[in-house]
Amino acid sequence: MTDLNGLKIAILVTDGFEQVELTEPRKALDDAGAETFIVSPKDKQVRGWKFTEWGDQLPVDIPLDGAKPDQFDALLLPGGVINPDELRIDQQAVAFVKAFFDAGKPVASICHGPWTLIEAGAAGGRRLTSWPSLKTDLKNAGADWVDEEAVVDGVLVTSRKPDDIPAFNREFIKVLSTGGSSRQAATE
Template identity: 65%
Template sequence: MANQDLSTLKVAILVTDAFEQVEMTQPQQALKQAGAETHIVSPKSDRVQGWNHFDKGDFFPVDVSLEQANPSDYDALLLPGGVANPDQLRVNDRAIAFVKSFVEAGKPIAVICHGPWTLIETDVVRGRRLASWPSLKTDLQNAGAEWVNQEVVVDGNLVSSRKPDDIPAFNREMIKLFSQSGKVRQMA
């Protein structure tokens, strides 16, 4: 990962309260170490709280409220999991429109754990291969995706993983995919 330069990349991290903290912090750290600029984008305007499985975690400042966020300002999107986070985002019309903008522009998207719930709402998973937390298998299959039980799956400009244990592989493939963002614009 050290030789991947993302210094020209701006990445949106879409979360709301109750995201799985490590699924946001470790990928964000990997992106920053590769030179990317990251922004926490949220329906909340001040701060969001992570979770460590079933326990409340730390608070993180929101860089840009979803209401003010412009998808065209970003080159890539990170969708962390946790159960409640994507469940809240997938019923938020503004969040779905934000994600759909990345899909329609063919920008790379990294998604982990329960994060694919948000992607399902954009109707982009049909015909795609994705990994996720096992409980999403049926949801993804019902949405037309091929669910894969692997630590990381890259399908076009979509990279996905199952759980926190997969983060090292997820980060490696996310950095690799995001480094090609200018070349990989065919997701829609």
């Protein structure tokens, strides 16, 4: 297993995140030695979504208004429909995401998570994937959208859906362990 000891990963969510898209990557990151922190515009708890119904409530580790991007080495953006739709209209959340790209830090985004990338101005010129319904949004933002289970473009890792989580985790951990210097598709 890759050793990510000492790395601090922010997980930016609000209510309605697809629960498995937070819990499974978080487990993989924690198992690899990273420290993960739920960051949210909400200050106490966030509630997940389990495919077709509300899921569990998870504690917020750091309220967004107290989080600084320079506290973290990387960012995870779980999907779900409600979560990224709310985050992309929250100026503080968009600025938080943009700061990771401005600093060249690794970012991983799955499912509908790339909506927030569009708002942060980080999708243009990148090769990435997402839930299929975001294809046109991402192309309109200047991205090269592809239908692959996991795509790595520099320090950005994207995946389409919960079924892709094993590949998503593998590629994000690889980017974190190599400093994000590779540029490749996970399906190569």
